[in-house]
Amino acid sequence: MIWQLELIIYLLLIASAIVALRAKDLLAAIVVLSVYSFGSAFLFAILGAVDVGFTEAVVGAGITGILFLAALYYTTRKSVD
Amino acid sequence: MVQRSDSIIVGIVSRFMVPLIQLFALYVIAHGHYSPGGGFQGGALLGASVLLLRLTVGEQPSNLVFHKKYGTPMSGFGVFIYAAVGVAAMIGGGVYLDYANLPIAGMEPAALRSLGILLVETGVGIGVMATMIAIFDDLAKGDFHD
Numbered sequence: 001m002i003w004q005l006e007l008i009i010y011l012l013l014i015a016s017a018i019v020a021l022r023a024k025d026l027l028a029a030i031v032v033l034s035v036y037s038f039g040s041a042f043l044f045a046i047l048g049a050v051d052v053g054f055t056e057a058v059v060g061a062g063i064t065g066i067l068f069l070a071a072l073y074y075t076t077r078k079s080v081d
Numbered sequence: 082m083v084q085r086s087d088s089i090i091v092g093i094v095s096r097f098m099v100p101l102i103q104l105f106a107l108y109v110i111a112h113g114h115y116s117p118g119g120g121f122q123g124g125a126l127l128g129a130s131v132l133l134l135r136l137t138v139g140e141q142p143s144n145l146v147f148h149k150k151y152g153t154p155m156s157g158f159g160v161f162i163y164a165a166v167g168v169a170a171m172i173g174g175g176v177y178l179d180y181a182n183l184p185i186a187g188m189e190p191a192a193l194r195s196l197g198i199l200l201v202e203t204g205v206g207i208g209v210m211a212t213m214i215a216i217f218d219d220l221a222k223g224d225f226h227d
Contacts, residue, residue, distance in 0.1 A: 050117040051119075054117050063128065066133075067217065
C-alpha cells in the first residue's frame, strides 16, 4: 500500500462530500457526487477489491449521475406559486 | 434547469466514444471469468453507453441503437436466459445452475462449466443493460430534448 496516495484519496473524498452537500447548484452537486464515487472506486481498487471498485466506478459514477440528471430535469431553480 | 447542449464537441466525442465503450463492455462480459468484471458490470457499461447517446444526440438517433420499446421485454429476456440455463441443467440431471449437467452431447464437464457461466453472464448482461435503459426512459418520458 502507498499510504500517501490513500491519504490524498481520503482527503479528496471528504472534500467532495462536503462540497456535494453544501453546493447551491444541484447540477454541480451531482457532478461532485460522481467525483466522490470515482474516488471511492479508486480506494476500493487500492484496497484489493478490484471487482467492487469496478462496479462502483460504473454504477456510482456513471448510471447514478445520469439518473440524478434525469430527475433534475424536472426541477426548477425558483418555486412556482 | 438542465438544457440540451448544442455543442458540436460534445456530440462528436460522445458518438466516437460509444462504440469503444460497447466494445469494452463486450470484453468485460466475455472475459469475466478470467479477470475482474462480469455480467453486471458489462451490462451496466452497455446501458451507460446507450444512455450517453440518449443524453447527447437525442431521442430519435439513439432509438436506432436501442429502441425504447425494447427496454422491458429485453430485461425479461435476460432473466429468461439465466433461468433457462438453470432449468436446462436440471433437465440434464443435476441441480439448478449446475453447469456440468447441461444437456449438450459430446462436451467435457469443464468445457460445459465454461460455456454455462458464459451463457449466464450473457443473460445477466442483457437484463442489466435493458433495465438501466428502461429506468431512464421511464424517468425521462421521452421529452428530454423537447
